[in-house]
Amino acid sequence: MTNIVVIGAGYAGLTVARRLARRATAHVTLVNAAPDFVERIRLHQHAAGEDLRVRPLAEAVRGTGIELVVGRVRAIDPATKEIDVDGRGIGYDTLVYALGSVSDDHGIPGVAENAYPVAGLAEATRLRDLVPAKATVTIVGGSLTGIEAATELAEQHPDLHVRMVAGHAPGSGLSVKARRHLGRVFDRLGIEVRTGARVAKVLADSVVLTDSEELASDITVWATGFRVSPLATQAGVRTAHSGRIVVDATLRSVSHPDIYAVGDSAAVQIDGQELRMACATAEPMAEYAARAIATRLRGEEPKPFSYRYFLQCISLGRKDGLVQLVDAHDRPKETVITGRVAALVKEGIVRGAGWSALRR
Numbered sequence: 001m002t003n004i005v006v007i008g009a010g011y012a013g014l015t016v017a018r019r020l021a022r023r024a025t026a027h028v029t030l031v032n033a034a035p036d037f038v039e040r041i042r043l044h045q046h047a048a049g050e051d052l053r054v055r056p057l058a059e060a061v062r063g064t065g066i067e068l069v070v071g072r073v074r075a076i077d078p079a080t081k082e083i084d085v086d087g088r089g090i091g092y093d094t095l096v097y098a099l100g101s102v103s104d105d106h107g108i109p110g111v112a113e114n115a116y117p118v119a120g121l122a123e124a125t126r127l128r129d130l131v132p133a134k135a136t137v138t139i140v141g142g143s144l145t146g147i148e149a150a151t152e153l154a155e156q157h158p159d160l161h162v163r164m165v166a167g168h169a170p171g172s173g174l175s176v177k178a179r180r181h182l183g184r185v186f187d188r189l190g191i192e193v194r195t196g197a198r199v200a201k202v203l204a205d206s207v208v209l210t211d212s213e214e215l216a217s218d219i220t221v222w223a224t225g226f227r228v229s230p231l232a233t234q235a236g237v238r239t240a241h242s243g244r245i246v247v248d249a250t251l252r253s254v255s256h257p258d259i260y261a262v263g264d265s266a267a268v269q270i271d272g273q274e275l276r277m278a279c280a281t282a283e284p285m286a287e288y289a290a291r292a293i294a295t296r297l298r299g300e301e302p303k304p305f306s307y308r309y310f311l312q313c314i315s316l317g318r319k320d321g322l323v324q325l326v327d328a329h330d331r332p333k334e335t336v337i338t339g340r341v342a343a344l345v346k347e348g349i350v351r352g353a354g355w356s357a358l359r360r
């Protein structure tokens with residue numbers, strides 16, 4: 001029987017494994033560093049104090065025939081078709097690479113030692129435990145994760161002075177209407193915004209900007225983007241500048257056709273544009289990859305992967321949100337939904353994403 005090994009059990013990996021177990025005549029092994037599925041898109045909520053429901057992977061794969069291995073992938077050897085999981089070798093016929101991403105410190109001094117990202121569960125938990133005792137928090141990064149973290153922290157901790165430091169205005173990729181709403185919400189929550197600022201280094205109790213200005217900061221949240229695991233590059237699998245695996249139209253590595261890549265780890269081009277790292281792109285990739293692998297196992301050729309953007313959904317605390325309609329290339333349209341309705345839409349999408357990976 002064909003051996004399919006899926007590495008990473010986030011939104012993409014868990015989805016691929018569960019769909020493959022249903023569709024393909026194959027032995028499916030799922031490898032993940034932690035025993036639980038993490039609803040990563042709720043980590044800013046967790047950092048602000050909300051408990052995150054733990055979803056054991058053992059439960060998610062029960063009755064599916066999937067073999068679950070909890071351990072960290074240390075290396076991949078495409079020549080022998082074997083991965084090293086904490087010293088244990090696991091062979092594969094087909095490998096699905098779904099290792100996601102982590103916070104990117106961009107090599108800025110002091111970030112690794114002194115800043116707190118919200119990209120992983122342990123980091124978000126550390127933040128949750130520390131924030132209540134602090135007076136000033138600085139969020140570095142004005143994109144979606146920074147906006148979600150800032151509004152959530154400000155709403156849950158009204159006495160906290162929340163400051164955002166960003167090179168561009170928060171949500172600069174959104175429509176005028178959306179940015180106006182964002183401005184109103186930031187004002188309501190008392191979030192101070194410093195734009196046109198670049199961080200040169202992070203100290204334990206301050207942030208130093210490139211113009212040498214030093215801003216006192218009890219705690220600094222790092223939200224300037226994500227980077228992927230170096231394992232694929234180290235294994236000689238062809239990767240883009242970002243480290244994401246370069247794939248063909250069927251999400252197979254262009255250098256190693258027995259390796260598929262999905263989610264944040266995959267550099268998927270649609271109309272010459274690389275899909276952004278998002279749960280919204282990860283799950284459709286995973287659904288597709290499972291179908292493509294099953295189709296090939298039947299000796300047929302799958303149709304190419306297709307994707308189009310519809311909206312960007314941003315939480316602004318628990319009572320407000322922004323649903324930005326976008327065109328097929330992720331460019332904002334003028335239509336936005338705001339307020340409680342948007343918050344409800346976002347919550348529905350977050351629930352749906354978890355349900356799709358865990359239950360469907």
Ligand SMILES: Cc1cc2nc3c(=O)[nH]c(=O)nc-3n(C[C@H](O)[C@H](O)[C@H](O)COP(=O)(O)OP(=O)(O)OC[C@H]3O[C@@H](n4cnc5c(N)ncnc54)[C@H](O)[C@@H]3O)c2cc1C
Pocket residue numbers: 007008009010011012013031032033034038040041042043044071072073074098099100101118119120145148229262263264265277278279280281282313314
């Ligand atoms: C706070 C926050 C809010 C977000 N909000 C949104 C949103 O609203 N909408 C949206 O579309 N996206 C959002 N994102 C982005 C989204 O979370 C990611 O794009 C998505 O999780 C990618 O899915 P994935 O399966 O590729 O990776 P992940 O969900 O990161 O899963 C990767 C898995 O691989 C495991 N792993 C990693 N390395 C190893 C290893 N060496 N060995 C074994 N296992 C390993 C990890 O433990 C993890 O379980 C948000 C991200 C954050 C941090």
